[in-house]
Amino acid sequence: MSNRLxxxxxxxxxDAIDRTIGVVDSVGTVVCCSDLGRIGETxxxxxxxxxxxxEIKVIGGKTFLAVGNQSHPDSAVFVDGNDENAASFARLISxxxxxxxxYYDVKFDRNNFVKNVILDNILPGxxxxxxxxxxxxxxxxxxxxxxxxxxxxEISISESIQALFPDKNKDFVININETDIALIKEVxxxxxxxxxxxxxxxxxxxxxxxxxxxTIIGIGTIVTGIKDLPRSFKESQIALxxxxxxxxxxxxxxxxxxxxxxxxxxxxxxxxxxxxREIFKKGSIVGLDHETLFTIQxxxxxxxxxxxxxxxxxxxxxTLVYRLEKIKKLTGLDLREFDDAIxxxxxxxxxxxxxxxPIKY
Numbered sequence: 001m002s003n004r005l006x007x008x009x010x011x012x013x014x015d016a017i018d019r020t021i022g023v024v025d026s027v028g029t030v031v032c033c034s035d036l037g038r039i040g041e042t043x044x045x046x047x048x049x050x051x052x053x054x055e056i057k058v059i060g061g062k063t064f065l066a067v068g069n070q071s072h073p074d075s076a077v078f079v080d081g082n083d084e085n086a087a088s089f090a091r092l093i094s095x096x097x098x099x100x101x102x103y104y105d106v107k108f109d110r111n112n113f114v115k116n117v118i119l120d121n122i123l124p125g126x127x128x129x130x131x132x133x134x135x136x137x138x139x140x141x142x143x144x145x146x147x148x149x150x151x152x153x154e155i156s157i158s159e160s161i162q163a164l165f166p167d168k169n170k171d172f173v174i175n176i177n178e179t180d181i182a183l184i185k186e187v188x189x190x191x192x193x194x195x196x197x198x199x200x201x202x203x204x205x206x207x208x209x210x211x212x213x214x215t216i217i218g219i220g221t222i223v224t225g226i227k228d229l230p231r232s233f234k235e236s237q238i239a240l241x242x243x244x245x246x247x248x249x250x251x252x253x254x255x256x257x258x259x260x261x262x263x264x265x266x267x268x269x270x271x272x273x274x275x276x277r278e279i280f281k282k283g284s285i286v287g288l289d290h291e292t293l294f295t296i297q298x299x300x301x302x303x304x305x306x307x308x309x310x311x312x313x314x315x316x317x318x319t320l321v322y323r324l325e326k327i328k329k330l331t332g333l334d335l336r337e338f339d340d341a342i343x344x345x346x347x348x349x350x351x352x353x354x355x356x357x358p359i360k361y
Contacts, residue, residue, distance in 0.1 A: 006075075006097055007032035007039075013096075017089050019080040023067065023097065026051060026074045050076045056090060058082045065090040068098020110134050114172045114184055117226055118144060118233040127226055140170075142229060143196055144220040145183040146236035147203060149213050152178045160210055161203065182233060187222050193256050196222075200252045216240060219254045238265065245356040246349065260346065264353050272350045279347050280331055288330065295323050296335065296344070304341055 006023050013021060014034035022033030030041040050057050050064045051073050057064040063086040066073035077093045079086045113130055116122040122130070131138050149157060158173060158181055165171035170186040183203075185196070200217040207213045218239035220232035235255040243253030246261040255262070264272070288296075295313065299320075302308040310320040324335055333340040 003031045005100055009096055009100065010034055010093075013093065017079070019086070019089065021077065021079050021089065021093060023075050023077055024064075031075065045078075047076065056087050063087055063090045065094045067094050068101060110136065110169075111172055111174060114229070115174045115182075118174070118182060118184065118229050119176075120230050124227065131226055136226065138226050139224070141187040141189070141222050141224045142232070143185050143187050143222045144229060144232035144236045145185055145196065145200060145203075146176075146218040146220075146233070146240060147181045147183060147207075148216050148218070148240055149179050149181075149207070150215070151213060157181070157207060157211055157213060160207065164203065164206060182236070184229065184233075191222075193219065193222070193254055197252055197254060204251050215251065216243070217252045218243065219252070219256075221255055238262070241265070245353055261349060264346070264349050267350075269354060272354055275350060276347060276354075279333075279343060288327070292323065292327060293348075295320070296327065296348070299324070299335055300341070300345060304336060304338070306336070 003023075010021055010023065010032050011034070017034075020033065020035050020038075022035070022038065023031050024044050024047065025031050026047055028042065028044045028047050030038050030044055033039050045059055045062075045064070050059075051066050054066055054073075061080070061082055063079045063082055064076050065087075067075045067077060077090055077097065079089045079093070113122075113134060113136070117127060130136075147161065158175055161181060161183065162168075162173045165173065165183065165185070172182075172184040174182045174184065176182050185199070187196070196219050200219060204215050204217060207215050218236040220235035220239065223229060223232045239253040239255040239258065242258050242261050242265045243250055245265070246258075247253055258265075295309075298313055299306075299309045302312060306320055306324075307317060310317045313320065328334045331344070333344050335341045335344055
């Protein structure tokens, strides 16, 4: 990363400094230079004396100075010439490159730190120390938002998301794998999950417009402090997996709004299978045809109201009653009774959950 950044600065400076300038690494290899043909040149100079102090060194008609004011520098700048101007140029370039290296090293360390935190790759005791070391604000509220593309995410997608959240000291865009990108979003006081859902909608629309990519987003709960970020991230993962089972048409799934689906997802599959066997003693739920299941769905959507459901289905009320009686005969559950309706609703969700072969985090 530093070499690419250094080359950009050197390229901008070459017109202002009418001399060959560049950077050599700790073993004396030219890693960037205003003369592109010299990049990669090895055995350029013995680096021991140059990196052992922060003083100007003149070797072979060139002026050298370690990059930045660091205790253990790993690279040095060089300028053609051994006059006072060459020394001044070396100092200016060293300060410039040292400053930008420090800035990007801190940024990278922060992103890497947050990534290690959400993936539980850092010991709890080290979190506090690293937080202080990086000057990380541990008092603000944050939320993990997991963005999953249906195709392999290109670098440009990550860059587009980063462009939507330019303040890199507050919001962190982290590549998790080929399809998942995590956004750790700082949440201002007074903001709620519904505000994050609007934000997620803008991300979905933006990626679809710019990259023609279909995206689904899982939103964890809002937490305060760094140590609770892993929980929010896991919740965003669960939101996507539960949504894939129970809310297949949604592109934005919020952990807080999963309701009973969240509870079912956390149950062992053996317990779910036992539940279905106990509930449907008289007959299997598999025996219900598509028309019957559609009728049940509409009956639930209309709050167990027979008249309203028959109107929505364009069938006579007596026809609907006949179908409900048929369901009662097959399953032993009368959906017109609230308790039976709850049991049947949960059973349908459990069946859907088992059919999906869920992935547990």
